Amino acid sequence: MNTKFSWSLIASACATLALTSPVAQAEAQLYHNFTGYTFSGQDGAALDLHSFNHMVVEDGKIVATGNANLAQQFPDARSVNLQGRIVLPGLIDAHGHIHGLGENLVQVDLRGINNRTATVAKVANYADANLELEWVLGRGWNQVNWPTRDYPNRQDLDEVINDRPVFLVRIDAHAAWVNTHALELAGIDKDTPDPDGGQILRDSDGNATGILIDTAMELVRQHIPEPTQEARLQAVNMAQQHLLELGLTQVLDAGASAAQLDDYRQLNERGELNMRVNAMISASDPSLSELLSAGVYESDDHKVRIGNVKMYGDGALGSRGARLIEPYSDEPDNYGLLITPAERVRALFEDIHQAGFQISYHAIGDYPNQLALDEFARIIENDASIDSLGQYRHRIEHAQIVRVEDIPRFAELGIIPSMQPTHATSDMNMAEDRVGSERIAGAYAWRSFIDSGSIIAAGSDFPVELANPFYGIHAAVTRQDRNGQPVEGWYPEQALTLVESLRSFTLDAAYSGFTDSYTGTLEAGKYADFIVIDRDPFKISNKDLWRIKVLSTYVAGEQVYQHSNR
Template sequence: MQTHFAKLIPLFFLLFSAMPVVSALEDADARTQEKEKSYSRHKVFHNLNGYTFAGGIGDYAELNQFSVIVVHKGKIVAVGDEELVTKYEGARQYDLRGQTVIPGIVDAHGHIQSLGENLVQIDLRGMNSRTAAVAKVANYAHDHQDLPWLIGRGWNQELWPDRRFPSKKDLDEVVSDRPVWLVRIDAHAGWANSKALELAEITKDTLDPPGGQIIRDSEGNPTGVLIDTAMNMVQNVMPPISDEQLRHAVNLAFEHLLELGITQVHDAGVDTRGLDLFKELSEDKRLPLRVNAMISARDPALMDLLAEGPFRDAYDRLQINSVKLYGDGALGSRGAALIEPYSDDEDNTGLLVTPEEDLMPLFGAIHQAGFQINYHAIGDRSNKLALDTFAEIFALEAEQEEAWQTDPRHRVEHAQVVRVGDIPRFLELGIIPSMQPTHATSDMNMAEDRVGSERIAGAYAWRSFLDQGSLIAAGSDFPVELANPFYGIHAAVTRQDRDNQPVEGWYPEQRMTIEEAIRSFTIDAAYAGHLESRTGSLEAGKWADFLVLSADPFQAKPENLWRIRVEQTWVAGERHFQRSH
C-alpha cells in the first residue's frame, strides 16, 4: 500500500506544478483578447506612400514620409512604419496598396454658395467668343422655359477675339421676353439684357453708384455691363434664393469639393442667412467638411455678429472668427484700384468698393472684437491702403498700451498686384498673403496689358513673398477659378496653363517648389485659419483628414501635376468620397 502511494506522489506533483502554467497561459490569452478588444475601434491604414509636413509651419515645417496611419475616434493616434500594424492588432485594417496619401486640402479662399449655384446655372467658362457665349444662353433658355430669370456665370471677354465687353443687344437677339443676368468669371462685372436693365430701372439718367460703374455707349446709354457695386442694381431685383435652393446649392458644392479632395474651406464672405445654415448643419453633425466662414462685411448685421464673438464647434467643422472686407474690384474688368492709371486705359485707376474713409473704423471694430480681418485687395492702391490701415491699427493699439488681440493673423485676400516696395511690409506687419495660383495663369494673357512691364514685377509674386519668410495661404477662389487644387498646385510650380504654355513659364522666377505649393494648400492654409493645431497635417492628435491620390505629386513631372486625381477623401477618419472605376 505504501509502495503504491509512493508511486502516485510524482503524478500529483506534476499535476499541481502544471496548474500555474495553464493559468498563466489563460491570463496571457485574456490580455491578448482584451488588447484586441481595446483596438477594435481603431483604424489602421497601411501599405501606403504617405507624406505630411510636421513640426511647424512655413519654413519650419519638415516633409516626412510614412507608411501607416492609426486613427481612433476621428483623430490620428500614430503615424509611422509597418510595425504599427502589429502593435495595433485587432484594429480594422485598410490596405491602400501602395497608393500615395497626403493631408486633406485646405482651400484658403472659396465661395461655397456661389459654387453650388454655379453648378446649376449657365456655365460660360472657357467660351472663346461672344457668339459662343450667346449661343449657350439661347440653348439654356430653350431648355428652361419655366425659369423667370436666366442666370449664369463665367464669361471672360479677354478670351474673345476682339477682347471687348459684350452688350445687351447681343442677348436681346436671343432672349428678349425674360431677364438675363450673366456674371463675369471674376464676379466683379455683370452682363444684362434689356429686360433685366428695365426691371432694375437702369437708364441713361441713372448715376454710377459709389464703388461701381455703368458701362455706357458713346451716347451715354447703358450697354448692359455693370461693374462692381453697380451690379447690385440688377441683383437687388432678382428673386431671392429660397431656403430649399440654398440647401441644395450648398450640398452640391460640398459633394463637388470632397470629390476634389478639399476637406476644409475658408468661405470668403458669408451673410447671416448662410451662417445660420452652416450652424444648423454643424449642430446636426451634417457638415461633411470643415468650413471657416468669413462674415461678409456687407451684412447689415455685422456689428451684432461681432458682438457675439468668435465661434467654433466641438468638432472643428465650423469656425466663424473672421470678416471678409471688400477693397476693390478685379483686374479683368479694370475695377482693381491702382495708384497710377491702367496701362491700357489711361483715364482709369479702378474702383474702391469700400470707401477709404470707412476702412479705419471697420478695421478697428473687427480687430477689437477679436476677429481676423481678411481684406480683398487686387490692385496696388488697395493693397497699400490695407497695409497702411493695419499699421495704423497696430500703432493705435501700442499707443493705448492695450493688446486687443494677441494673435490676429490678419490677411490680404489675393495680394495680386503689389508695389515691390510694399511686399516687405506684409512680413513686418505680420499680414498673411492669401493667394490663388491659378489666377496668374488665367490672367497672364491680359495682366501685363493692364499694369505694364514695371508694375508686373510685384504681381502674383509668390517667390518674392516666400523668400522674405512670408507664409502663403493658397486657394482657388472657386467658382471664379475651377476648384481642383491640383490645377492650383500645377500653376504654382510651373507658372503654366494646362496646355503647359508658355514653355518656360510666365515670369518663372516667381514659381514655388512642389513642397511649397502643397504646404501652402495644407498646413500653411490651416494656420491662416487658426486651425493648424487640429488640421493641415497628419500628426498624432490631429483630425484624420487625408487624401488617397492616383499618383505621387512629389515624384510626378511638373507638367503632369494637374492630371493627379483624388481616389478617396477622408474627413475625421470617415470616407466621404470614393472614385468608382
C-alpha cells in the same frame, strides 16, 4: 439668387449625387500599404516634410504614424489596406465661395468659350431648354479670351432673349452682362447715376450698354428672387460633394451672409456637413455688429468656424475694377474702383480687430494693398503692446498687384497674403497689358512673398477659378497653364517649389484660419483628414501635377468620398 427651376434642379441633382455615407468606425483603424507625406513642426519654412506608411486612427483622430512596427503596437486595430496608393493631408482651399459654387452648378456655365457668338448661343440654348425660368442666370464669360476683347452689350442678348431678364456674371464676379429687359426692370436709364464703388458702362449717347461693374451689379441683382433656406442647403450639399471629390476637406468661405452662416450650422446639426467650413462674415451684412458681439464661433466637432470678417477693397483686374495707384496702362484715364471708402476701411479694421476677429481684406490693385498695409500699421502704432499683428493672423485676400517695396511689409506687419495660383495662369494673357512692364514685377509674386518671410495661404477663389487644388499646385510650381504654356513659364522666377506649394494648401492654409492645431498635417492628436490619390506628386513631372486624381477622401477618419472606378 436663383429661380424656382434652378433650385428644384439642385434638389433633384442632390438626390442622385448624395454624399457617400460615412463608414462606421471600429475602435481603431490601422491604415497600411501606402506612401504618406506630411509636414511636421511649425508653420512656414521651419517645417519637415517626411514620409510614412502606417497610420492609426481612433475616434476620428490620428493616434500615430510610422512604419510596420505600429501593427505590433496596435494588434486589435481594424486593418485597412490602401493598395499601395499615395496619402496626403486633406487639402484646404483658403479662399473659396461655397454657396456661389452651388449656384453655379445649375446655371449656364460660360467658362472657356472663346468668342461672343458662341457665348450668346449657349445662353440662348439654356434659356430655350428652361422655359420655366423667370430669370436666365449664368457665369463665366470672359471677353479677354474673345478675338476683339471688347465688352459685349445688351443688344447681343436682346436678339435671342427679350421676354425675360438675363443676368450673366463675368468670370471674376466683378461685372455683369444683362439684357434690356433686366435694365428696364431695375429702372436703369441714361439718368441713373453710377453708385459708389461701381460703374454703369454707357455708349456714346449715354445709354447703358448692359455691362455693370462691381457695385452697379446690385442695381439689377437686388431684383432676382432669393432662394429659400432649404434651397440654399441643397446648393451647399451639391458644392461640398464636388469639393470632396477634388480632395478638399476644408474651405475658408470668403464672405458669407448671416443667413449663409446659419446654413452651415444647420447642415452640421443635421449631420449633413461632411467637410470643414471656416466661414468669413461678409462685412456688408446688416447683422455685422451683432455677429461681432456674439464672438468667435466654433462647433464642438470643429466642422464649422466663424471668426473672420471679409471686406472688399476693390474690384478685379479683368474688368478694370481693381484700384491702381497710377492709371491702367491700357486705359490711361481709368484708375479702377474703390468699393469700400478709405474712411470706412479704417473704421471696419478697428471694429473687427477690437472684437477679436480676423480681418480679411480683398485687395487686387496696388492701391488697396498699400491702403490695407497702412491701416494695419496704424493698429500697431495705436497699441504700444503690439509690434506685429502675427498673433491675430489678419489677411489680405489676393495680394495680386503689389508695389515691390510693399511686399516685405506683409511679413514685417505679420499679415498673411491669401493668394490663388491659378489667377496668374488665367490672367497672364491680359495682366501686363493692364499694369505695364514695371508694375508686373510685383504681380502674382509668390516667390517674392516667400523670400521676404511671408506665409502664403493658397486657394482657388472658386467658382471664379475651377476648384481643383491640384490645378493650383501645378500653376504655383510651373507658372504654366494646363496646356504647358508658356513653355518656360510666365515670369518663372516667381514659381514655388512643390514642397512650398503643398504646404500652402495644407498647413499654411490651416494656420491662416486658426485651424492648424487640429488640421493641416497628419500628426498624432489631429483629425484624420486625408486623401488617397493615384500618383506620387514627388515622383512625377511637375507638368503632370494637375492630372492627379483623388481616389478617396476622409474627414475625421470617415470616408466621405470614394472614386467609383477605383
